[in-house]
Amino acid sequence: MSADALAPVAGPQPDSTGHFGRFGGRFVPEALVAALDELDGAWRTAIADESFRAEFGALLRDYAGTPSLLYEARRFSAKVGARVLLKREDLNHTGAHKVRNVLGQALLTKRMGKTRVIAETGAGQHGVATATAAALFDLECVVYMGEVDTERQALNVARMRMLGATVVPVTTGSRTLKDAMNEAMRDWVANVDETHYLIGTAAGPHPFPAMVRDFVRGIGDEARQQCLDLTGGLPDAVTACVGGGSNALGIFHAFVGDPDVRLYGFEAGGDGVTTSRHAASITGGSAGVLHGARTYVLQDADGQTLESHSISAGLDYPGVGPEHAWLHDSGRANYLPVTDDEAMAAFELLCRTEGIIPAIESAHALAGTVTLAPKLAAELGREPTIVVNLSGRGDKDVHTAGDYFGILDKER
Amino acid sequence: MSRIGVAFDKARADGRALLVGCMPAGFPSVEGSIAAMTAMVEAGVDVIEVEIPYSDPVMDGPVIQKASDIALAGGVRTADTLRIVEAVAATGAPVVTMTYWNPIERYGVDVFARDLAAAGGTGLITPDLIPDEADEWLAASDAHGLDRTFLVSPSSTDARVAMTVEHCRGFVYATAVMGVTGARSRTSDAAPTLVSRVREFTDLPVGVGLGVGTGAQASTVAGYADGVIVGSALVRCLLDAPSEADGLAALRTLSAELAEGVRTPTR
Incomplete structure (x- = not known):
C-alpha cells in the first residue's frame, strides 16, 4: 500500500472557487478572504510537493498508527446478515479519524509560518486532536467550546488543558x-x-471542505485496497455516519468512481426527523448558508439556524459539509437518518x-448498516459485503452510554 | 443617484461626514426599535442602518449579538424588518439594511429586493456576502434599483479592493480594524490607509465602521472618511439602561454627541 496519502487520485473536485454544484463557495467576511486565498495557495503547493507528502505520510504511519486495520467482524456479521468489514479508525492515536486532519493542517500551519491554531469543538474530540497536534508541533492552541459542552464533557476539557491548550467556554x-x-471565526x-483556524470537519468556506476531505481520504484509499486484498473484490456498500461529514467523505472518496459500490451516509435522527429534535441536515433540513458555505442547514422559515439534537455530541450540528449536499443531490450517495435509540442498540450489539x-x-x-443489510441481501440475492467506517472509539461516551442503559451505580 | 448618494454629496458640500447609526430590527421590540431609530434621526443621525437579526452573526461582537438574540427571542421576523424600514424611512432619513446572507436567501433574493424597495429601503450592506458569490443579488439589486454595499478590509489586496468597489453602489463600507463590531478605546490606524486605498479605485463615498463609539472618535474618522458608522455604542445605550425611557434618553445624548463629531472633522 502506498505511504503517500496525498498522491493524486481521480474523484470529485470542487470548481476553482470551491463550489460543488450549487453548494460550497465562500460566504465569509471580506476580512477572511486573504487568509483563505493564502491557505488555498499553501495547500495546492503542499500537495504538489513530495517532501510535504512524505512528511505527512510518515506522521500518519509513525505517529497516528495508520493504515488502520480492516477487520472482519464475524459475530456482528452473523447477527446482521451481511459480511461486515470494520475500518478501525478507532485504533488511531487519539481514538478517531480526526487525527489525520489535524496532522495535515498543523503541518500546513507550520509551512505558512503561523504560530497559533484555534479550533471549535463540540464533544471535545476535535479539540483534543488539535491540542495534540499543537503540542507535537509547538503551536499555541486555543479551543472554543460551548459552555454547555464544557460541562457535559469535563474530561475532554481537562485533556486539552493537559496538552497545553487554552479552552474558552462560549457563552x-x-x-x-x-x-x-462563530466564536472561532471571530x-x-x-x-x-x-493564526490558522483548524476546522474540524469537511465544512466551512473553500478550501476547507476539499482540503479536509483530502487529508482524511486515506481512510477510503486504504479500505478499498484492504477489501480487495481480503475478499478479492470491492464491497457492495460503504457506510459511515455524517455530522459535518469528514469521516464519511474520507471513506467515500476512493469509491465514488466505483459505480457498483453503494455509498450510505447515516445522519443523526435524534428523536426522529419528524420531531424537532434531530441533527439530520440533509434528510430533515433545506439548502441555505451557514458557517461560510451553501449547504443543507436546519433552519426556520426566516433562515435562522435551528438548534440540533443528537445523543452523539459529535453529530450534534445543524449543518453538513457541502460535498455531501452535492453527493446527495447527484444521487451518488444515499443519506438516511438513524435515531438515538437505533444507534444505541447497534452500540450495544457491537460491544x-x-x-x-x-x-x-x-x-x-x-x-x-443493520437496517441496510437485509434490504441489500434481498436486492442482490446473496449475502452483501459492507465496509463500515468505525470512525472513533467509545471511551469518551461511556458516561452517556451508561446513563442511557441505566448501568451506572448510584452516586456513592 | 440613490438617496444615500444625494445625502453623501450634501454632507461633502457642507464639509462634514455623514453619520450612519446601526440598530438591530426588533430590539428591544418592533415598536421599541422604531422609537429608537426615530430618536436617533431626531438627534442628528443622518442614515439609519437596520440590521436584520440573525442567529449566527459572525461579524458582530457581543453587544450586537446580545441585542439580536433579544430581538429573535421576541419573535421578530424578516417581514417585521421591512415594516421597521418603512416606518423609519417615513422620517425622511435614508434607511439602509444590513444583513447576513441566509435570511435573504430564505426569503427569496428577488422578492426581498422588491419588498425592500417598496418599503423605501435604499439597499443592503452584506457582511458575509462577497461579490464573488453575489450574482443573484447583483441582478436583483439592479432590477429593483437598490444600492449594494460590500465590505473592504485592511487585509484586502488591491485587486480585491478594485473588484469589490466596482460592484458597490451607494457607498463602500471600510472595516476599520481586523475584527468584529464593538466600540474600542482607540480608533484604528489601519482605517485611514484603507480609505485612501479605496479612493484610488472609486469616487464612491466611503463609510468607516467598527470601533467608533464617541464624539471624539467620530470627529477623527470624519477627518478622512465620508461616513462614520456607529453600532455597538448606540445599542449599548439601550442594553445598559434601567428602563426604555432612560435608554432612549441615553441614545439621544450619544447620537447628538456623534452628530457633533461628524460636523467637526479633525483634519
Missing part, C-alpha cells in the same frame, strides 16, 4: 458547537496574521458481539 447563543464555531478575523466499544457517532453507521 453566546445556544452555547454549543455552532456558537463555538477570533480568526481578529488574529488572522499569525457484546465483538468486544469493541464504538463511538456513539460510529454507532449510527453500524445501526444504518
